[in-house]
Amino acid sequence: MSQDDAEFRAALAGIADAEGRIQSARLKDGIASLVIDTTGLAAEARAGLEQRIRAGLIGAAGIADVRIAMTEEKVKRIILAVGSGKGGVGKSTVSANLAIALARGGRKVGLVDADVYGPSQPRLLGTSEKPESVDNRIVPVETNGIRMLSLGQLVEGGKALAWRGPMAAGALGQLIEGDWGDTEILVVDLPPGTGDIQLSLVQKWTPTAAVIVSTPQDLALIDATRAIDLFRKTNIPVLGIVENMSGYACPHCGEVSDPFGAGGAEAAAGVMDIPFLGRVPLTLNIRQSSDAGTPPAAGEGADAEIFRTLAARIVEALNRM
Known part of the structure; x- marks a missing residue:
């Protein structure tokens, strides 16, 4: 694992409420791409999580951009x-x-x-x-x-x-x-x-x-x-x-x-x-x-x-x- 990858993983671990919701995370050419499971989160909570992820990653390990895809398991209501x-x-x-x-x-x-x-x-x-x-x-x-x-x-x-x-x-x-x-x-x-x-x-x-x-x-x-x-x-x-x-x-x-x-x-x-x-x-x-x-x-x-x-x-x- 490169130093940038190690810093990337460390930055992810420090983001509140993100643990367990990150389905995949990849760093390439200064761009961090993540897939986040937002099942059970209201719209305001989803927006807050996305904001915390961006704030926690921009600048870390030379990251210039963060791209986030959010998925949600449909609840059978x-x-x-x-x-x-x-x-x-x-x-x-x-x-x-x-x-x-x-x-x-x-x-x-x-x-x-x-x-x-x-x-x-x-x-x-x-x-x-x-x-x-x-x-x-x-x-x-x-x-x-x-x-x-x-x-x-x-x-x-x-x-x-x-x-x-x-x-x-x-x-x-x-x-x-x-x-x-x-x-x-x-x-x-x-x-x-x-x-x-x-x-x-x-x-x-x-x-x-x-x-x-x-x-x-x-x-x-x-x-x-x-x-x-x-x-x-x-x-x-x-x-x-x-x-x-x-x-x-x-x-x-x-x-x-x-x-x-x-x-x-x-x-x-x-x-x-x-x-x-x-x-x-x-x-x-x-x-x-x-x-x-x-x-x-x-x-x-x-x-x-x-x-x-x-x-x-x-x-x-x-x-x-």
């Missing part, structure tokens, strides 16, 4: 659609807490707020941070242990979006194709119904599986059945149904009542031959925590345990797939 046929069933609250519970279980999780007309995830997750765009890709904001993108981060609060289907689908594409890095599970909080956003998702990005959220009442279950039918017709496996707002325990006397009925979602799951994933009760804590942007799944206690149980059952179902 699970896209988990969370849908409902009807609005007002708490689907976004379930989506946010489910994403956090999955992350606390050891997964790298992202959350897309695909309800372009009524985005609520920034409020539920307690963040007003605006995402940045790097190389024409939106970089998700990190909050509560997950990554998140929502149109609510990009549009002024309280402003109506008078968009037709193609514009809404285009906005969805920017969110799903954001720079998610090494995210393993991407939870997609869909708008209610079976419209353009749902069709765009299943046709272009093909979710790995879907979860349906409903309240126990008959009207919500009728609409939930339509959402299940859409996924079945497009060959998207339905992992099961979650019964939200299932029973209310009076904080004063402890008596349990059922303002939205009881057991309807579990019965419907049996009829439709899909798993029943569990119940989320109607509690003051879940409502107050959600309004305050402090999701219960990020803490401890009975409410957090409910979402951890749901997350574990979903992971089991995904593993069986």
Whole structure:
């Protein structure tokens, strides 16, 4: 090995975070050529690594130029659609807490707020941070242990979006194709119904599986059945149904009542031959925590345990797939 080669290797060894990512390195005629594995790095981290490599090599061992090729192993990402046929069933609250519970279980999780007309995830997750765009890709904001993108981060609060289907689908594409890095599970909080956003998702990005959220009442279950039918017709496996707002325990006397009925979602799951994933009760804590942007799944206690149980059952179902 020549002295220049020895200095070149020594300079490489001194570059922070480069060890293990250099797939090949060559020095010839004062030009250093490198191939760098950037799997799992966000755009900002990739740019920082490239800058450190150039700064560490220029001038060392007579190097006049540094040429870098970056490669990335594609991560096989699970896209988990969370849908409902009807609005007002708490689907976004379930989506946010489910994403956090999955992350606390050891997964790298992202959350897309695909309800372009009524985005609520920034409020539920307690963040007003605006995402940045790097190389024409939106970089998700990190909050509560997950990554998140929502149109609510990009549009002024309280402003109506008078968009037709193609514009809404285009906005969805920017969110799903954001720079998610090494995210393993991407939870997609869909708008209610079976419209353009749902069709765009299943046709272009093909979710790995879907979860349906409903309240126990008959009207919500009728609409939930339509959402299940859409996924079945497009060959998207339905992992099961979650019964939200299932029973209310009076904080004063402890008596349990059922303002939205009881057991309807579990019965419907049996009829439709899909798993029943569990119940989320109607509690003051879940409502107050959600309004305050402090999701219960990020803490401890009975409410957090409910979402951890749901997350574990979903992971089991995904593993069986």
